[in-house]
Amino acid sequence: MQTNAEITASTLSIKDLPWQIAWSMEKCTLCGSCTAVCPVNAIEPAVFRKRTVEAAINASLRPVSGFKIYYGVRQRTDPAYRCVGCGMCAMVCPNDAIMPYRSDEPDKLRFHLNRGGQAQRRGGRRNSPGGLLDQIKFTRISMLTDPALDAGRHEFELRTLLGRILPPEENMKRLREHGWIPPVREIYPLIIGGMSFGALSPTMWEGLQMGIAYLNEEMGMPVRISTGEGGCPPRLLRSRFLRYVILQIASGYFGWDEIIHAIPEMKVDPCAIEIKYGQGAKPGDGGLLMWHKVNRLIAAIRGVPMGVNLPSPPTHQTKYSIEEAVAKMIQSMSMAWRFRVPVYPKISGTSTALAVLNNLTRNPYAAGLAIDGEDGGTGAAYNVSLDHMGHPIASCLRDCYLNLVQLGQQNEIPLFAGGGIGKSGNLAANAAALIMLGASGVQVGKYVMQAAAGCLGSETGRCNICNIGLCPKGITSQDPRLYRRLDPEDVAQRIVDMYVSFDTELRKIVAPLGRSTSLPIGMSDALGISDKAAADRLRISYVV
């Protein structure tokens, strides 16, 4: 700051910022790498003046004041150029001379991120580390009471079912009478949740899809991935890989005319159709793909003109009630593939989830329900939606499952849970906990970004700039300069690593339970938690 500059209400010092750059003059070699890669221009090269005073008190000598210049790196304090803590500077520094550090106190920046009355928006995740899922323990270790199973040695049936499962007598009846039997998919219970082509870069998307195809075709793992709302590349629609894909339709209906055009040419049916009504990260809020991200590629896949804003409204316009929304959408989407493809809605975690679920139980075409909890991620949302809106997944899922149990339909309508699974790195434990609380499978997104592409985001406000297209890892950018940093083959390899290791960990959890012939869906007697209130709420053991 200039020595005699005026200060305003929003003039901040480095002390006021959440991320503070520590730069070492001693180590810095002035190579310029950090300033060349900082995605938000938070640091800049600078010229510094250093005054020196040589004291002398003898009569023969006079004290001397002088100064010299040195060059270095300076952190900017303008809120528009705040450091987001991504740490790319540290990543490229050859001498470890620079690093962002978290402030030792709550920052003052948060009070100034609304210039021009623009409420703060960002991407990423809820700024709230940890969570209930991490506290759940698997307390039923069978050893002698059930067949002792060895995760490394035994074979496990870990697949789950996606689709409406008829009661056996009804199924037999329809078989006999050649009636319609709802489509059911046998899939791996860890699903990659919807992240659109557009929200993600082309390299990230291709890497994910390639990894999924590899897992299916080379590893025999029936893993599935949702497209998110942004259409699906025409080539994928016409390939056999479509079998591994859950096509998502949401309120913007982007890319669906291309999908419809592709139906006559499809070699295989998609795994399922997911109708998105809500997103855990920003319940009740819509999406917006900014015009500058809508390049030629995105425009082609979404079937829109280039360079226009693409809003996905919070609601589907032509639906006025849950009954109508569910009935109409499920009918239409089922009809498109002549009732051969499971169709299910995805909602954000909410205290009204039971209303949706009860509706589905009465709809013979509903193939399941996906619920996305408050810890879900997003490419862009209002800060207030991210941090304060939504419902924790565990209790929401649990309520739904127990409701199905009451109806006697827990084996008929699969529930899929998403939102914060693996947020602290405990992917398999979180997934298994939700499965034992009643989920037939789980959807993950952020974990995938972190594990497969090195996403730098965190629950303590690190990076989280997916919304402005400057992702330094090239995961959520449409700028070739950024997304070509990401090699799709690396992403695919990491997806494979992630799934194979997840599979081992899941076995390590279910083996001691003595379960190898089916996924322990709803096996809540295996769960315990040291929080009495949570134990009561989830109806699992209270263990201390």
Next chain:
Amino acid sequence: MDDQQQYHLISGREQDIRLESRVLEERLQEAVSNGHRRIKVEAFGQHGIGGRLWRAGNKPLHIKVVGHSGQRLGSMGFSGTRIENFGPASDDVGWLNAGAEIIVRGNASNGVANAMAQGRIYVAGDIGARGMTMTKQNPRFDPPELWVLGSAGDYFGEFMAGGIAVICGVEARTPGNVLGYRPLVGMVSGRVFFRGPHGGYSKSDARLMPITDADWQWLKENLARFLEAIGRTGLYEKLVEREHWQMISARGPGDKVVSKIRSISEFRRSVWNKELGEGGLVGDLTDMDMSPVPVVATGIFRSFVPVWENRFYTPPCQASCPTGIPVHERWRLVREGRMDEAVDMALSYTPFPASVCGYLCPNLCMESCTRNSANMPPVDITRLGKESIRAQPPDLPPAEGGKIAVIGGGPAGISVAWQLRMAGHEAVIFDMSEKLGGKMSSLIPEARIPADVLEAELERVRSVLPHVHLQQRLGKDDIEQLKADYDFVVMAAGTAKPRTLNVAGKGATIYANDFLAAARENRIDAGQKVAVIGAGNVGCDVAVEAARLGAKDITLIDVQKPASFGEERRMAEAIGAVFRWPCFVREITEQGVVLESGEVIEADTVVVSIGDIPDTDFLPGSVDLEKGFVKVNSYFQTSDPRVFAIGDIVKPGLLTDAIGAGRKAAEAINRQLQGGQPLEETGQVIDSSRITLEYFDPRITSFSGLDQCGANCASCGTCRDCGVCETICPQGAISRKQGSKEDYEYVSDPDLCIGCGFCAAACPCGVWAMRVNEPLE
């Protein structure tokens, strides 16, 4: 049996009651302790028969088991113990066997040889699941052996860590697969000989190996022994067909190659792209190369690109100078030792570089100097201004262009005529005064400027510009005539009428301009006490002149905080003038000024100095007015396209405003005379944050001379050619290119530059800028 007598009989039943395993074990151990080495056990399902009989010492011990042996026959068996079981055996035969030879003359169920470390187990039939699992091989002993005449059950050899298993495949329960389901998972050591088909085994742990001659030799020899032990020697000939045998051995840690997995690259090439087409997922939609690029990149992959924006922006000094003098360029010439050029250059912009820049101007250039932002004194232009008294006018081009009449010989009129003349036009000044100069020569106190300086500059003007001395005021008809005779008429008549005060007694006042003009010629006596109504800069001049004429008690009043500033204000304060506000005048009396409050400010002379307004009576109807002043556009053209207006007739202002207006109007006229359209001003002022003041010595608080001034000018927006960018560039991307004559430029090589911004940061002048690179898609 003929050897009945030789075998000590221990029955597992007593009085029709089955003995507990514990009791049978006690009796067996006791018999061995008592010296029995041949023992026959009638078993009734007791556990662990025949194990742990170390008390036999080195002498061979033979245990015959008849009936139903229980689980773990011979478990923890010792070397020297030979157990022969006549019939099928239950689970875990030879569990943790540590040396016994155990013969089962029938099938054995699950877990045969589990955790066996030494000894041999011979099974005359099939074995159940998990045989030969978790076996060991202790280097101190021979490896354990398991011989099975038939086939192995499922999960055979899991975690096998040593020993030799031989599966003969004779009368096998599962002839299609003698090794069972999922054999050898986790096998780390040992060998398995087998005869017959198998249904696969853990290839990541084990592999098929050729049977060497030594292996074969061992197998043949021990096969004979096995067959003899189980009483099936007749099978020998059938079994010694070497080609029927295969051998699997464990992979070592070194060659634990996981089953051949296709690499992702290979998958992409031969599966992914093959199904989707060349280019993969979006190969049909874009031909963009998707190959990886480095994070710190050059060329088109840089995020930012440096641009050498030399002379692209206007420095604040030039921008704030109403006359538009490029002050920084003059200091550059000073730095380059070209003092004459630095001085002469000013005359291209103003006819009064010494009078105005050196004395009369409040020097807005210095006020806006970037150095102020770091609390450093601005470069002192008055020094260079004063020096400009010796500026030589350029050689004039012949006046062959247009003809322009300029009404008014003040600074505005002189400026426009000066510029037009230098552009090769004929400009004639019409003025009521005998001498050119307007207010400069008639009203400004000599205290503000030495008379010889002003006179010298006016003389320079006179030598260039013709002047028509008007004997009477012009009328509307005269202007129409001038319009007919000249291409353009420029109104620069200033403000000839004082703004009046509408209070009683105003007749007893004198207007500031009249006072100043009279004072300049020393033909007025102001008295001891002077009150000045209106404390602007003209009021200050009045106060200074009144003091010079002998007034002692001078008060300036104003209705608001006085707008006076600069040299005028300082001089007025210096002579002890009192400034008072807010003061509202009720009337003027003989005593002086009576305020609304009733207070009387005593005065011998009351001067009204509340501004002047133009005399517009002579203007033709085609020239629109606004609030008493002439209305003009941005280049000073009036509503009559042939008539321009500049100076105070448009808006009261500084001398430099008038001079600048003259220059701009001249430029517009010049362009129109040449058939073009006047240009709007476009020069954008450089952002002061681009200038790097850290290079300048903050200890300098005043300047000792022109050279020091030149050295300390930051040269905002104009390259100083210091070369610091070339030096600091970490990539060596920047170089200096010499052009023809004095031209040069600094260029950055895109193939080397990473867009780090060090050049822009280090540039003292703010010439380099970082721009976001062109979008790639």
